[in-house]
Amino acid sequence: MIVSRFTNEARRSARRFITTSTPVHLEVDQIIPHGVGKNGPLLILHGLFGSKRNWLSLSKAFAKDLQRPVYSLDLRNHGASPHAEPMTYTSMALDVVQFCKQHSLSDISLLGHSMGGKVAMTLALDPSTPKELLQNLIIADIAPSKGPLSPEFTSYVDAMRKIEESEVGSRKEAQDILSEYEQDPMIRAFLLTNLVSDHHRMKFRIPIDIIGRSISEIGSFPYEPGEKTWEGPTLFVKGTKSKYINSKNIPLAKEYFPNMVVETLDAGHWERPNEFKQLVVDFIKANEDRTL
Structure with missing residues (x-):
């Protein structure tokens, strides 16, 4: 199995602030099992404040179980990808389409978690997306609904600003400040994966x-119910302890994705990676069998 990273242009440009209507170059980790070609890859899109690094272990497991390439992307303004405005779902989806074109990918299975799930849904619904690009769609714990994000997301931004303005010199000092805004140590640890040392000061790699x-934009969705549909195989995975997919927005999702199924995990927004992996693998393999 080959694990590689593309780290040239995107890494050099990651600290530049760009305003552009054209796609940006996305940073990627790719895992290709030995003897496997480019056909039918799995692409993974992380959520807000996440990065491709969060998916490394699962990506290896997906590649092993599916025996197909796995590409985990850093979306714009995350990880090592460029910092660019606008941060809309349409622009982020175009970045992903451009990545697929650059790497000659087709028949992809596209997995998006949270914000990445809305990017994936936008890509599927966009009429300019090449018809041969998308084979399966997997959406993890998010619905195609519109509404303001929970207040804690704004508070996370405030906490990050305070950490940088305080010019802290250690992760411990950053942790102390963040604990004033978030009590859950797992969420704090997740947010601090974005923290890096820069000349003896701690700074965030994200803009x-x-x-x-862009917080209000991240709560939105670019299409109205019934305006566009994607009729390919679609899996929604809902955490039973999470509110992001609920009884009100499941029928809404069905209007966009008529061939969707919903699976549940006894989890919140983040947990149960092994069970989640099995749901995704079973879904992709089942649809693979139907096309043989």
Whole structure:
């Protein structure tokens, strides 16, 4: 199995702030099992404040179980990908389509978690997306609904600003400040994966100002019910302890994705990676069998 990273242009440009209507180059980790070609890859899109690094272990497991390439992307303004505005779902989806074109990918299975799930749904519904690009759609714990994000997301941005303005010199100092805003140590640890040392000061690799300005946009969705549909195989995975997919927005999702199924995990927004992996593997393999 080969694990590789593309780290040239995107890494050099990650600290530049760009305003552009054209796609940006996305940073990627790719895992290709030995003897496997490019056909039918799995692409993974992380959520808000996440990165491709969060998916490394699962990506290896997916590649092993599915015997197909797995590409985990850093979306714009996350990880090592460029910092760019606008941070809309349409622009982020176009970034992903451009990545697929650059790497000659087709018949992909596209998995998106949370914000990445809305990017994936936008890509599927966009009429400009090449018809041969998408084979399966997997959406993890998010619905195609519109509404303001929970207040804690704004508070995370505020906490990150405070950490940078305080010019802390250690992760411990950053942790102390963040604990004033978030009590859950797992969420704090997740947010601090974005923290890096920069000349003896701790800074965030993500552009806090851009994300702060984009919070309302991240709560939106670019299409109205019934306006567009994607009729390919679609899996929604709902955490029973999470509110992001609920009895009100499941029928809404069905209007966009008429061939969807919903599976549940006894989990919140983040947990149960092994059980989640099995749901995704079973779904992709089942649809693979139907096309043989």
